[in-house]
Amino acid sequence: MKKLLGVLSILVIFLALGTVSASAAVNGTVKVGLRFGSSAVSSANLENTQSGGYSLGYYDDGRNFVPLGSIAQTAITMRPGADLGNFDQSGPYGSYAEAASAAAGMGGWPAYVSGQYYARQSGGSGHTSTSVAVTDTSSSAVLFEFDSQGIYNLGVLPVGGPTWFKGYRYAGGFEYPRVTGGGLYVVNVVSLEDYVKGVLPYEMGKGWPEAALQAQAVCARTYASVTAKHLNTYGFDLCNTTDCQVYNGVNAAGGDTDAAVDSTAGQRVWYRGTLAETVYHSSDGGATESAENVWGGTVGYLMGKADPYEATVSIPNYSYTVTYTPSELTWVLQNSGYSIGTVKNAYVSERTSTGNVYKVTFVDTTGKSLTVKGETCRMAFYSTTYSKNVKSMRFSINGDDSGMNSASGYYVNGSGSTLSSISGAYTVSGSGTVAPYTGKALYVLTASGVQALSGTSGAAVPSSASSASPGSFVITGTGNGHNVGLSQYGALAMAKQGYSYRDILNFYYTDITVE
Secondary structure, X not given: OOOOOOOOOEOOOOOOOOEEOOOOOEOOEEEEEEEOHHHOEOOEEEEOOOOOOEEEEEEOOOOOEEXXXXXXXXXXXXXXXXXXXXXXXXXXXXXHHHHHHHHHHOOOEEEEEOOEEEEEEEOOOEOOOOOEEEEEOOOOOEEEEEEOOOOOOEEXXXXXXXXEEOOEEEOOEEEEOEOOOOOEOEEEEEEHHHHHHHHHHHHOOOOOOHHHHHXXXXXXHHHHHHOOOOHHHHOOOEEOOOOOOOOOOOOOOOHHHHHHHHHOOOOOEEEOOEXXXXXXXXXXXXXXXXXXHOOOOOOOOOOXXXXXXXXXXXXXXXXXXXXXXXXXXXXXXXXOOOOOOOEEEEEEEEEOOOOOEEEEXXXXXXXXXXXXXXXXXXXXOOEOOOOEOOOOOOEEEOOEOOOOEOOOOEEOOOOOOEEOOOOOOEEXXXXXXXXXXXXXXXXXXXXXXXXXOOOOOOOOOOHHHHHOOOOOEEXXXXXXXXXXXXXXXXXXXXXXXXXXXXXXXXXXXXXXXXX
């Protein structure tokens, strides 16, 4: 979920949706991973010139901050304790103050190790692979060392307002889990309401109508309340990318986005007594889709329906066209793990009741077919190598769903044989007359009924098809995202027509309450 207008959010969902009765937030607090996995860092800076320094400690199981000591510096750097090398140690001492006093006398630093305070200095034979050190950014002097043997992680709580990290300002505090044998994860521990204020500017943006911003605020708050998808793997609830919700702190927050959060404070979406998982997307292209047709499993509040609102506003890049050659599409599928030879044909083989794509079938030159369904229909086309993707669940391939228009010709009575051209072919009329094809429109019988065959006289052909190379697969579509739940541009359109945020939420989510 991204910036205003050009690239709004696309929640990427790879889980079984449902409802939950309890909030994923603990004591009104969420943990958000800012750096983790492959983005783990060797050092992490914080800077807050508006504050009176930092409180150092850890977050307990209830996400309460437990202070151990404090420092006055405003620019600090966290790094693995192993970077400090060997040390000598004295203690334990009865308090942080006593350890800090002893450390000052020996030119060292205070340390908290497995529940006790020590004074440490460089040299000796002591060594640690599990601690995290706090240093002065400008002088590199060690200020504190924390080592709880993995039971707890170093916590840093700024004394004052939001704090800078990697070009963004964040409310709340920070936690620094050690990665085995390596660097640090960086986790923002923040109140749910401040978190939503850091989501809204990036998921919808300043300047949108109040009702749209309010609807987005309720969605973001509810989604954060039920989603702890990274807790078991990384120890935090949500990431800060489109895999969860885009969250970059308070940099881009404005009066209108903050007001939308404040005016809906605490409000969330409920479905029959349980919190709903309020997934959303940028635009649906004309109709939302039921969760069961995208991810599998019926979800009562995520039911597809025609969307009459999006068409009333201008949506950037609403329509899209992407073209694949047979070799490109073959490479994309094979490198995604699909067992298929050189692709000869690709077509939409089944649609949902709302007209979105439900199944796509690929056929190779040996006649072997591969059918994918649900969100895989669009994700199967995704390629970073070719910088191509199908953006929504609402598209067509080569202009129709017949499956009769292949990369190398036209199928006759199924996929067993083809004609490279329909010139000279014979046709059967509605009255049963057999005659040579004369250039008139041809019709085929598909799962969706009788349709005109793309490319024959009188049949609709996408405008981009004429510019595509012969044998290419031209995919045209509308919308951006998985089509499930709230459409952000639909919310914009409804707000412009005077609908309230509750009206918007009740349109895009079925049988819900907002409270």
